[in-house]
Amino acid sequence: MISNEIISQFKAALGENSVVNDETDLSRHSHDASSHPSQMPGLVLYPVNTQQVAKCLKIASDNRLPVTPCGKLTSLEGNSVPQAGGIVLDLSSMKKIIKVYPDDFQVIVEPGIVGEALNQELAKYHLYFPAFPASSHIASIGGMIANNAGGMYAVKYGVVGDWVMALEVVLACGEIIKVGSRSIKSVAGFDLKSLLVGSEGTLGIITQATLKLIPVITQKFLIKVCFPLVKQSVAATLSILLSNLEPGAIEFLDASSIKHINHYKSLRWNEEATLLIELHGEEKEMKARAERIRKLCQKENYTSFLLAQTQEEMKKIWEGRKAVHPAVMASAPNLALVPGDVGVPISRIPDFMEWVEKVQKESGLTMATFGHVGDGNFHVWITYDRTIPDGLQKAKVAAGKIVEQALWLGGTCTAEHGVGIGKRDFLLQEHGDTIELMKKIKNVFDPLGILNPGKIFA
Amino acid sequence: MISNEIISQFKAALGENSVVNDETDLSRHSHDASSHPSQMPGLVLYPVNTQQVAKCLKIASDNRLPVTPCGKLTSLEGNSVPQAGGIVLDLSSMKKIIKVYPDDFQVIVEPGIVGEALNQELAKYHLYFPAFPASSHIASIGGMIANNAGGMYAVKYGVVGDWVMALEVVLACGEIIKVGSRSIKSVAGFDLKSLLVGSEGTLGIITQATLKLIPVITQKFLIKVCFPLVKQSVAATLSILLSNLEPGAIEFLDASSIKHINHYKSLRWNEEATLLIELHGEEKEMKARAERIRKLCQKENYTSFLLAQTQEEMKKIWEGRKAVHPAVMASAPNLALVPGDVGVPISRIPDFMEWVEKVQKESGLTMATFGHVGDGNFHVWITYDRTIPDGLQKAKVAAGKIVEQALWLGGTCTAEHGVGIGKRDFLLQEHGDTIELMKKIKNVFDPLGILNPGKIFA
Numbered sequence: 001m002i003s004n005e006i007i008s009q010f011k012a013a014l015g016e017n018s019v020v021n022d023e024t025d026l027s028r029h030s031h032d033a034s035s036h037p038s039q040m041p042g043l044v045l046y047p048v049n050t051q052q053v054a055k056c057l058k059i060a061s062d063n064r065l066p067v068t069p070c071g072k073l074t075s076l077e078g079n080s081v082p083q084a085g086g087i088v089l090d091l092s093s094m095k096k097i098i099k100v101y102p103d104d105f106q107v108i109v110e111p112g113i114v115g116e117a118l119n120q121e122l123a124k125y126h127l128y129f130p131a132f133p134a135s136s137h138i139a140s141i142g143g144m145i146a147n148n149a150g151g152m153y154a155v156k157y158g159v160v161g162d163w164v165m166a167l168e169v170v171l172a173c174g175e176i177i178k179v180g181s182r183s184i185k186s187v188a189g190f191d192l193k194s195l196l197v198g199s200e201g202t203l204g205i206i207t208q209a210t211l212k213l214i215p216v217i218t219q220k221f222l223i224k225v226c227f228p229l230v231k232q233s234v235a236a237t238l239s240i241l242l243s244n245l246e247p248g249a250i251e252f253l254d255a256s257s258i259k260h261i262n263h264y265k266s267l268r269w270n271e272e273a274t275l276l277i278e279l280h281g282e283e284k285e286m287k288a289r290a291e292r293i294r295k296l297c298q299k300e301n302y303t304s305f306l307l308a309q310t311q312e313e314m315k316k317i318w319e320g321r322k323a324v325h326p327a328v329m330a331s332a333p334n335l336a337l338v339p340g341d342v343g344v345p346i347s348r349i350p351d352f353m354e355w356v357e358k359v360q361k362e363s364g365l366t367m368a369t370f371g372h373v374g375d376g377n378f379h380v381w382i383t384y385d386r387t388i389p390d391g392l393q394k395a396k397v398a399a400g401k402i403v404e405q406a407l408w409l410g411g412t413c414t415a416e417h418g419v420g421i422g423k424r425d426f427l428l429q430e431h432g433d434t435i436e437l438m439k440k441i442k443n444v445f446d447p448l449g450i451l452n453p454g455k456i457f458a
Numbered sequence: 459m460i461s462n463e464i465i466s467q468f469k470a471a472l473g474e475n476s477v478v479n480d481e482t483d484l485s486r487h488s489h490d491a492s493s494h495p496s497q498m499p500g501l502v503l504y505p506v507n508t509q510q511v512a513k514c515l516k517i518a519s520d521n522r523l524p525v526t527p528c529g530k531l532t533s534l535e536g537n538s539v540p541q542a543g544g545i546v547l548d549l550s551s552m553k554k555i556i557k558v559y560p561d562d563f564q565v566i567v568e569p570g571i572v573g574e575a576l577n578q579e580l581a582k583y584h585l586y587f588p589a590f591p592a593s594s595h596i597a598s599i600g601g602m603i604a605n606n607a608g609g610m611y612a613v614k615y616g617v618v619g620d621w622v623m624a625l626e627v628v629l630a631c632g633e634i635i636k637v638g639s640r641s642i643k644s645v646a647g648f649d650l651k652s653l654l655v656g657s658e659g660t661l662g663i664i665t666q667a668t669l670k671l672i673p674v675i676t677q678k679f680l681i682k683v684c685f686p687l688v689k690q691s692v693a694a695t696l697s698i699l700l701s702n703l704e705p706g707a708i709e710f711l712d713a714s715s716i717k718h719i720n721h722y723k724s725l726r727w728n729e730e731a732t733l734l735i736e737l738h739g740e741e742k743e744m745k746a747r748a749e750r751i752r753k754l755c756q757k758e759n760y761t762s763f764l765l766a767q768t769q770e771e772m773k774k775i776w777e778g779r780k781a782v783h784p785a786v787m788a789s790a791p792n793l794a795l796v797p798g799d800v801g802v803p804i805s806r807i808p809d810f811m812e813w814v815e816k817v818q819k820e821s822g823l824t825m826a827t828f829g830h831v832g833d834g835n836f837h838v839w840i841t842y843d844r845t846i847p848d849g850l851q852k853a854k855v856a857a858g859k860i861v862e863q864a865l866w867l868g869g870t871c872t873a874e875h876g877v878g879i880g881k882r883d884f885l886l887q888e889h890g891d892t893i894e895l896m897k898k899i900k901n902v903f904d905p906l907g908i909l910n911p912g913k914i915f916a
Contacts, residue, residue, distance in 0.1 A: 103696065103805035148645045159643055162620075177891045183801030184833040185617055186870035187606045187656045188888050189877060189914060190896045194652030198645045215702050238561065244673050285743070343641030347561035375642040412644035419647060430646050433635045437902060438648045444898040456647060 002042040002087070006063050010045060013055035018046040018093075029070065029088040033135075035336035035386075036078030036421050041068065041088040048093050050168060050176060050207040057205065058174030060087055060450055067172075068452050069201040071112060071140030076339045077420025079147060079200050083454035089205060091142050098208060100125055105213045106165065106182060111142020111206050127213040130157040133416065134322050142206050148198030150416030152249040152321075155374030156280070157214070159416065161197040168208035169196055172446040182210060195441070200418050201452040203445040220248070221286045222308040223277040224317055225297050226270040230254060230357065232300040233273040234349050237373045239296040240277065241346060245289050249278040250374035251321055257328075257368040261320045264327035269320065270304055275373070276321055321370075324381075328368050334387045338395045338422075340369075340380035342406035343415030349376055355405045356380055363398040377415040404429070424458045460500040460544070464521055468503060471513035476504040476551075487528065487546040491593075493794035493844075494536030494879050499526065499546040506551050508626060508634060508665040515663065516632030518545055524911050525630075527659040529570060529598030534797045535878025537605060537658050541912035547663060549600050556666060558583055563671045564623065564640060569600020569664050585671040588615040591874065592780050600664050606656030608874030610707040610779075613832030614738070615672070617874065619655040626666035627654055630904040640668060653899070658876050659910040661903040678706070679744045680766040681735040682775055683755050684728040688712060688815065690758040691731040692807050695831045697754040698735065699804060703747050706738040708832035709779055715786075715826040719778045722785030727778065728762055733831070734779055779828075782839075786826050792845045796853045796880075798827075798838035800864035801873030807834055813863045814838055821856040835873040862887070882916045 002021075010019045020026075021043050031038035042065075047053045060067045066086030073080055082088050095112035102125045109118060115136030119129055133139055133151040143149075148161040157163075166180030180186070180193035196203055227233040237250055253261070253274045262269055277293060279286040290307050297305060308314040329335055344352045353369075356378070360367045371378040380402050384391035403413045403426050413419075413426035428435060439457055442449075460479075468477045478484075479501050489496035500523075505511045518525045524544030531538055540546050553570035560583045567576060573594030577587055591597055591609040601607075606619040615621075624638030638644070638651035654661055685691040695708055711719070711732045720727055735751060737744040748765050755763060766772040787793055802810045811827075814836070818825045829836040838860050842849035861871050861884050871877075871884035886893060897915055900907075 101803065101805060103700065104803045106803070148649075150643050150645075154643060161649075175891075177895070179889075179892060181801070181870045181888075182803045182868040183835075183864075183870040183873060184804070185608050185612060185801050185830075185835050185873040187608075187874055187876050188870050188872050188881070189885050189892070190661075190899060191606075191619075191652045191656055192892055192895065194649045198649055203648075242561065343639070343643050345559065345562045345564070345640045346642070347559060372643075377641075377643050406641075410640040412639045412641040412646050414646050415641060415643040416645055418645050423646070427647050430639075431637075433633075434637060434647070434650055437635070437650065440902040441648060441899060444895060444902060 002065065006059065006065070007043065009059045010043070010056065013059065014045060014047055014052050018048070020044045020046065029073070029082065029090065032073050032075040032078060032080045034076045034078055034339060034422065036081055039081055039083050039085060041082040042085050044088045044090055046090050046093045050170065053089065053170045053205055053207050054174045054176055056089060057170055057172060061173050061448060064448055064450060066453050067450050069146070069205050071143035072114065072138055074135045074139040075143060075147060075420060076341070076417045077414070077422040079418050079420035079455060081421065083421065092140060094207065097121055100127070102127065104182065106210055107213060108208055108210045109141055110208060112140050114138065114140055115144065122213065123216060126216050128216045129163065129211055130214050131160045131163045141209060145197055145206055145209055146199065146201050147418040150372065150375065150377060152251055152372060154372060155250055156246060156248045161194065163212045164193060164197055164209055165212050166210035167193055167196055167206055169204035170207055171204050172448060172451050180210065198418065200420065200455050202442060202455055203451065217280045219281060219283055219286065220314065221279045221290060222314040222317055223290055223293060224274065224306045224308070225277070225302050226272040226274045226304045227300060227302055228272060230273045230353050231350055233275050234353055234373065236297045236300040237275060238346060238349070239299070240293055241374060243292065243296065245293060247277050247374060248280040249276065251276040252371060252373035253321065253324070254369040257324050257370040260327035260331050260368055261323055264330055265320055265323050267320055272303060276317060324368065324370050328381055328383060332385070334385050335383045336386040336392065338382045338399045339417065340378065340382065340399055340402055341414050341417040342403055342411055343375065343377045344406050344409045344411035346376045348409040348411065349373065352378070352406060352409055356402060359398050359401050363394065365395060365398050375415070376411065419456045421455065424456065427456065460523065464517065464523070465501065467517045468501070468514065471517065472503060472505055472510050476506070478502045478504065487531070487540065487548065490531050490533040490536060490538045492534045492536055492797060492880065494539055497539055497541050497543060499540040500543050502546045502548055504548050504551045508628065511547065511628045511663055511665050512632045512634055514547060515628055515630060518908055519631050519906060522906055522908060525908050526910050527604070527663050529601035530572065530596055532593045532597040533601060533605060533878060534799070534875045535872070535880040537876050537878035537913060539879065541879065550598060552665065555579055558585070560585065562640065564668055565671060566666055566668045567599055568666060569603070570598050572596065572598055573602065580671060581674060584674050586674045587621065587669055588672050589618045589621045599667060603655055603664055603667055604657065604659050605876040608830065608833065608835060610709055610830060612830060613708055614704060614706045619652065621670045622651060622655055622667055623670050624668035625651055625654055625664055627662035628665055629662050630906060630909050638668065656876065658878065658913050660900060660913055661909065675738045677739060677741055677744065678772065679737045679748060680772040680775055681748055681751060682732065682764045682766070683735070683760050684730040684732045684762045685758060685760055686730060688731045688811050689808055691733050692811055692831065694755045694758040695733060696804060696807070697757070698751055699832060701750065701754065703751060705735050705832060707734065707736040709734040710829055710831035711779065711782070712827040715782050715828040718785035718789050718826055719781055722788055723778055723781055725778060730761060734775060782826065782828050786839055786841060790843070792843050793841045794844040794850065796840045796857045797875065798836065798840065798857055798860055799872050799875040800861055800869055801833065801835045802864050802867045802869035804834045806867040806869070807831065810836070810864060810867055814860060817856050817859050821852065823853060823856050833873070834869065877914045879913065882914065885914065
């Protein structure tokens with residue numbers, strides 16, 4: 001329970017309407033987009049500027065109240081679930097574009113702006129932010145940075161953190177700091193910017209971000225190619241990656257993912273291992289590359305190869321890809337999800353995919369595997385009926401086998417979703433030798449442990 | 459003085475011949491490639507593997523001995539000067555390539571290998587490490603990582619840190635840790651890898667690095683274009699950058715730099731503001747781009763435009779560029795150098811260059827300005843006669859004016875050389891609000907303060 005006196009302090013800092021404790025709002029902030037257990041916060045705060053965030057943290061610090069920051073609540077590992085109750089700091093009202101530097105290809109934004117909204121605005125300057133997750137139509141930039149999100153274009157452009165030049169951050173005590181630089185290169189002191197990127201709100205609250213941009217990608221070409229076997233699609237991917245063809249995206253969808261999409265979107269795609277390959281560049285050059293890709297795929301005996309002929313056709317295919325999540329979740333009543341997000345070195349993808357098929361067969365569970373094959377990043381999504389007593393347990397066992405295999409192959413337990421609640425145990429397996437260092441760093445930034453408690457470390 | 463008992467412990471750990479205290483060797487390790495004051499170490503150690511490094515640090519820790527790691531001593535801000543005496547840990551004997559992963563475009567190396575030697579070896583696999591400083595023919599990978607070096611290809615490929623996937627590091631206490639992952643994407647816990655990159659040996663000793671690679675660049679094309687005025691060359695650079703032509707390098711040399719090179723290498727280059735622009739890709743496409751670049755430069759009234767016609771011609775031009783440092787240093791007797799290394803947002807380059815010309819005029823000092831204009835990274839090199847009493851002071855005042863202007867323009871006090879000894883005061887100006895955090899992080903990694911003491915922080 002948060003006392004009336006503290007609530008009054010927050011109201012004095014933010015104004016009456018920005019301090020909310022009605023049931024609906026608390027409930028909405030009790031969970032993210034995952035199936036991790038929800039937890040009601042005591043209060044939701046909606047600051048509108050950095051000074052207000054600083055005031056909130058000062059009050060929280062003085063009263064040792066847990067503070068869980070959030071944007072649009074789209075995280076998938078419980079990253080924004082207020083596990084210890086306390087305050088949720090909802091930054092979605094801070095969504096201004098502060099300044100565009102067209103000649104520097106840079107923009108300064110507040111954290112609450114949604115990815116697609118940012119790109120719509122940037123289009124006026126012929127600029128584009130190329131690193132974003134598949135959820136960028138609903139996810140906020142702040143959340144993307146706090147989780148160092150990846151996404152479909154990462155194979156060419158890198159992940160969100162690669163495009164962050166500088167951050168304004170409020171520390172747990174309410175102090176405001178700036179890290180990074182607008183200079184393209186800087187080695188002035190320790191790289192605190194990279195430390196804060198991906199720290200999931202456990203080290204500080206991002207209140208402004210300076211992002212690097214590229215010119216709008218005006219010419220895009222999309223290939224959809226299907227194979228009878230997963231291993232053929234993987235072999236084709238490796239050939240493409242080794243041939244220096246610089247695809248903007250290489251996405252993989254297994255037959256199960258396609259089945260779900262077909263049902264959900266009323267499509268009739270081949271229910272086979274499928275690659276979506278996007279090329280960015282001048283038409284003649286890209287069409288020549290598409291033909292080279294076709295030949296590489298032919299060697300792996302594709303069953304269909306489509307180069308989308310219209311913008312409309314491209315858009316429809318991408319909408320299908322982006323529908324995997326809702327399609328899987330809508331496929332049966334009472335479904336809950338254990339969302340996988342592992343990464344393996346690309347040479348180990350064949351071994352990894354073989355293992356996934358083995359786990360699926362042995363467990364008898366419904367799985368859909370898709371993801372950013374060009375980065376070796378796969379989402380093995382395991383659903384279970386939440387009304388069946390051991391459903392969660394069985395799904396977790398299978399998911400664990402898959403993560404452990406990824407680690408054994410030299411990979412990672414989380415490529416782009418973050419650790420949150422769901423990957424804390426696996427983080428110990430992956431980086432057990434540095435967990436103590438991480439905890440000490442956490443203690444440097446947040447000695448009272450009020451920022452997003454219970455995340456990353458158990 | 460290091461006691462005989464401690465020396466015996468080191469000899470037991472490393473073997474008799476790897477523990478050296480003869481005057482010549484101590485003296486060689488008393489300075490780097492800069493003019494910062496030298497300091498004799500008490501002992502130089504040459505470990506040959508990680509276990510030996512760990513043993514050295516355990517002994518140093520037990521005896522609270524300062525430890526300054528070094529590679530090939532090519533740093534330019536005193537980064538590897540053993541300011542507190544004690545031990546120099548010379549890692550240049552650890553120069554093995556541990557493993558190449560051709561299908562992953564990755565290699566694991568020891569820190570002592572020199573950049574060019576690595577690329578010669580990688581060429582056997584048709585692989586290439588694209589991020590390296592101009593000194594890569596003499597600089598070691600470990601030093602490049604510890605200083606997060608940049609260089610001539612950074613405008614296209616990024617800096618050294620962008621190509622580091624994982625590190626093995628020995629902590630001050632002698633513990634061995636691994637950070638990062640061979641997975642292309644990973645968000646498993648705090649980004650300790652980026653924290654260690656560029657930490658200048660103050661947080662830990664790098665004993666192995668996993669690097670990302672690209673296929674060998676087989677087709678390169680080099681343009682050399684001259685302009686009467688600095689501002690014309692800068693305007694041309696900005697046009698090229700904004701036109702999405704993806705140059706592999708855009709280097710700037712001012713008339714003074716060219717004069718030095720001409721004299722040193724007996725060349726007859728136009729003594730004017732000069733750009734060297736390298737393009738990487740398929741011949742027909744790149745020649746078309748070269749023509750687009752020529753037109754953009756024509757708008758700025760170039761006086762000469764050369765597209766190198768042979769490999770030999772290209773090589774000769776690059777050798778000229780790489781000779782700036784020795785050429786400047788050989789231009790008069792008793793010269794010492796204050797090496798500038800600032801970065802500014804590219805839109806602010808014209809303002810910055812105007813300022814440099816003003817400072818040069820007002821100070822009457824000999825300066826040579828060159829650098830990686832495509833990244834807004836300039837080396838303003840100010841020389842002074844070390845036999846003149848106030849020479850250093852005057853040079854420092856001028857250098858300070860230039861750094862302060864860079865900071866005022868939103869830039870950085872050090873783009874690629876690191877803080878070392880020379881930029882400690884400016885780091886306070888640039889990141890004063892986070893210095894305490896940095897010091898606390900230093901304390902987490904190195905509570906006794908034995909690692910490279912006196913660097914980064916005063």
